[in-house]
Amino acid sequence: MNPLGTGDPLRLGPYRLLGVLGEGGMGKVYFGQDNSGRTAAVKVLRPELAHDQNLALRFVREAQMAQAVTSTGVARVLGAHTEGGRPWIATEFLTGPTLDQAIDAHGPFDDPTVRALAAAIARTLADIHTAGLVHRDLKPANIVLTSDGPRVIDFGIARPEHGLTLTTTGEVPVTPGYGAPEQVMGHRVGPPADVFSLGALLAYAASGQRAYDGGHVAAVQYEVVHGEPRLSHLPEHLRQLIAPCLAKDPALRPTPGQIAAAFAPPRGAERIWRHGPLAGDIKQRERTVHQLTTVVAAHGDPRRVSRRRLITALATGGAVIAAGGGSAAWWLRERETGQKPGPFAIPPAVRTPDARILSADKGDFVIGEAPTPLWGPMPVLAKDSPAPLPVRDVVVFGARAGGLAAHSVVDGKHRWTAPDVDAAALYCSLSDALIAAVDTKGSLVTFVASTGEPKWSAPAAEATTLLAADDEAVYVVTKSGRLRSIGRSDATVRWTARISGDLGPKARPRGAAAQGVLVVATLAGDVIAVDTADGRKKWDLPSQSAADGLRVVPKISGSTVYLNGRTWTARRIADGKELWKKTSTDAFDNVNAWGPSTVHGTTVYAAQGSYISGLNGKDGSEAWHGVTTGSVSVVLQGSSVWGVDNLNTGLGGVVAFDADSKKQVWTYPLTRRALHWITGDSNRIFVMDGAALIALPVF
Template sequence: MDPLGTGDPLRLGPYRLLGVLGEGGMGKVYFAQDGAGRPAAVKVLRPELAHDRHLAQRFVREAQMAQAVTSKGVARVLGAQTEGGRLWIACEFLAGPTLDEAIRAYGPMDEASLRVLASALARTLQDIHVAGLIHRDLKPANIVLTSAGPRVIDFGIARPEHGLTLTTTGQIPVTPGYGAPEQVLGQRVGPPSDVFSLGAVLVYAAGGRRAFDGAHVAAVQYEVVHGTPDLSHVPPHLHPLIGPCLAKDAAARPTPALIAEAFVPPKGAERAWRQGPLASDIKTRESTVRQITVVPKSGGVSRRRLIGALAAGGGVLAAGGGGTAWWLMRGGDTGPGGTAKLGPFDIPPAVTTPEARILDPNKGEVALGIDAPELIPLWQVDGVADDSPPPKPIRDVIVVGRRGGGLAALSVVDGKERWKATGVDATGRYLSLDDQLVAAVGKNGALLTFVASTGEPKWTAPDAEARSVLAADDEAVYVVTKAGKLRSISREDAKIRWTVSSPVRLDTDIRPRGAASLGRLVLCAESGTILAVDTRDGRKAWTFESGAKVLFAPVINGDRVFFGGKNLTSRQLADGKEIWTTKPSKDAWDRPEAWSVPNVVDGAVYAMCGVFVQRVRRTDGALLWQSGSAIGDPKSPVLLQGTHAWILDVLPEVIMVSLEGGRSMLTYRPKGDVTGFNADGNRVFVMTKGGGLTALPVV
């Protein structure tokens, strides 16, 4: 939540506004409290849009739809102003995570919790239908889990069962994977459409994966209409209960009353909402709300107080009663290529990294080899493309290029495929956006994004004309176009921010890599030129010639950027001014060695210089230690996991080097040449020629 800004009202009706929960092209949602101190979520249409008759009608209609339902399973409408002045709707504020947040944070529900969820949602749908309405957008993001049970929010696209919609077919989007086949096809919908959505929600809650998936929105919608739902992660004995909800024929789906009866929870199952990590999460959010709302009635809420309360609460507040309405947060339309624009509540939080246990050689947990300990892999899989970029661990998955094309995300725990995207050109590289999304290049040059943990397609930039992705920061994703130009694509609305011709060649077969932060995009060209551009407009900020005819990626750490190559160099990110340069050592033939891509961690810079690992001080480049007997690949990255640095040997072998003095020992001999190498979560991932991927434990 953000504090109120210039132009924000202080009061609306009986509500004093305390902060901004979110905003979009059509309006804002405020966190508010009434005279008695009760919290509310107040949705406001922008004043300049109030004269748009169509939008005003939709706003009024949403208030009427929500007010018509008196079920305890929905967020109550507390008040509204739908005529004259600013149009607003005040809804009950629900302090709890949405269902999609809860599943991503704590995993799929156990059967008892699932039955509580299913039974409660079915009864709520029954109440909605008895009121003569159809919700039409039941999905995990529109279900808030509270201490009193699940609550349904957002009547932004609800409609009377026998009434006419205010929009033409196709104008109101169907959430991919949750809308019923008849909704996808633009046909008349009824209560069975909500039942289909409920079935899709229960599949996700029970297994953590969607019932219908695909590489892009059209593929997902095709699966909804023609495909078979994926129930592989749902307990088999629940298939007969959930499967009928997903029938293609609306008439074959059970009624909400039958569903509630079939899912009747066991005695005591309601305790699922009052204990465990989910209950703790809800209590934390409730406490945060109390801290924010318990203030003197005459005083406002300062930014410091808001930040302090939210930090103490440790969670994002979920606005009920349509506080995350699709049309309000998206400006009422779709993004480029017919996909939903990126919005503040659409991207799920990054999941927790499942860390592996660190092995203890003193307890016999490492096999003893002839020369040194040898590690037994945690798991090994096949099917990786030989031209795949290095594996990219992103919290609970590791992303690689698939043999046969596209991307695959494998579980870091056991290597099993979690999701795949067939419409991706993996050779164009892939990026992690805050560990929440994977950004990649589509086969047609579009920039595509997927939820990292689930593969759910998110926003798309179809006009990117991208050949490869370079880097990303908080504002944009930067790509090299097929014509060899630099292009910036906004992460807020997927629109092209700017396109510029580069002073260095970017259209060669060797794909450049970059890094972006603090207003600068830095890349190393094949010629050895280092180029930095201003991320606001793409204009050249600074450049210098490294003298290295090899492609090494820049590494940004704070306000500095580090390079390997001919020398190990640290420069100011803003203007490229040199801070220090460490010249290389010489080999047995008195030739200078090259430096590998550096890794900056905890005030030190690690890099290969020739065949040895060196650790230098970040501030001045002074040598702290050099590895002893390691014979590493001069181009190997230096990865830090546990108490060791991990590098590749030219043989090939994986070597770990102690961070306590640089002592090294051989740990693993892969079968085949190593083509990619990465590490995270106490695991080291080794990709080999022929399509193998191995996860090694950390000692």
């Protein structure tokens, strides 16, 4: 949102205008508030266009189209004035990020969220089509994610089902890559065009990548009409659901009702929009709007905010509501009190700079030859550094000179250092915005991930190991060997609990938290799950121990926790019930154990002995199998599966397999007899090779 400028009206109908939400070629959209305190998005035709009869009719038609749809999945029309003067439409102001903003801030959606999104939008499309309309511009920017679920906005080019295209020669009919082939060709458009747009939208939501892309608009539109959608990066089950929506022939696309039934979101899917990092984003925006529309002054209507106060806040904060999340509240507080934002004023996560995916067909690399690193090797890692942690635009690790360090994922350049951190005590990301760690005195400390700016700390943590974090708290092991929960909103101790097993300072247990459960794996290989609300034990699994000192590392996905060790097992996180168990595939079962799990879509991967296996996460049936030697960690990036060949003295190194053919594509050599680990993010593989850090490309 931006402040009002010269020439902007101060009021339209009952709405006092407080700021500018956006503008385009035809008009502007203002943030308004009526005398009852109700907020609205007020769209108005530009004054120089108000006398253009064709544009005025189009604007009137938009109001009529929007008013014709009574679905709860669209923004309600609150009022309109379409005769004389400057036509305007007031619609319900939806508080929340658009879908593209959410993907930028939080990354691609997981399976349950994609299913909930698909079902909700499909039901809304059914309502729109029942009203005799076709939306014609369904895209990520026109989906607002609210605490009540996804809402469809902008009926600017919606038309009755029998209507032809609105465009004239030279105009782009819809957003490239989301409009159906028949729209690109200027043919008659019906409800199936919205289904095509929904398919492209879901592909983006599930992967963060567009189904159709190109170097310029014409190339994208050509791909829509003649090319195939890029769906190889989607899990197989989602690919099978989304691909029919993108059929070239409108008659072959499913109906919205069929889509809603096929995606079948899990029970309680409506809670997705109220819990988790995305829900936190929505709630922060709701608080921001409340602060911007409420005055704390001693005189006047308490529901009204002074224009000077709002304009000051907007001018200082920039795009505070539409893109800045909670930043408006911080700037507002700073301007009013003269104080800098406090330690709990957390900036939103920065955008992830994705690397280009290489293609052998385009000559980017030669199959069988070692790839050229994106950067490195750099001798920057401490001997006891845990695995490198990529967080958006930085990769974090234990620094060779001591403490914690972060380097740019793009070029490896040093970004920041926290010298007083005990990196061996582990670290984690908090919603991709903060890095949480333990300092040398046992305090839990946090830093802005991109800049290293210190934020809140909790000396009361008295921590020796950082176990895990969820949306509410960070969980640590104390110096006395107990579990402790530290609230993320106030840095206070929520609870402290003692559990069986060695949690001493040298034990460095591993943990994971989600779904109200903290799962802890001890050095001896015992697994204990406790309630995150009070630390009480929910279930345990004794002797899930790993061989050769390989730790049990819990991995949670949805309602399932995957545990490695002498066996590889999936357990229901709520009560520990076994869903499946995999024994060794290697002849040396008494020596080799399964390494930590990596979940990609519906498949979970792990390495054991001479193999990397991918199993169906629900039933444990085999979905993928590759041969390597002595790998511990497994990474999925691009169209490839990555492991480390630790034992083959002739060809040892980082091994990359084509995910579809299961054939080895290349090996990057590593130092012998060094500690090796790999992790991946944003189309990059980060390699720990002893004290060296390396970034490799993916294909």
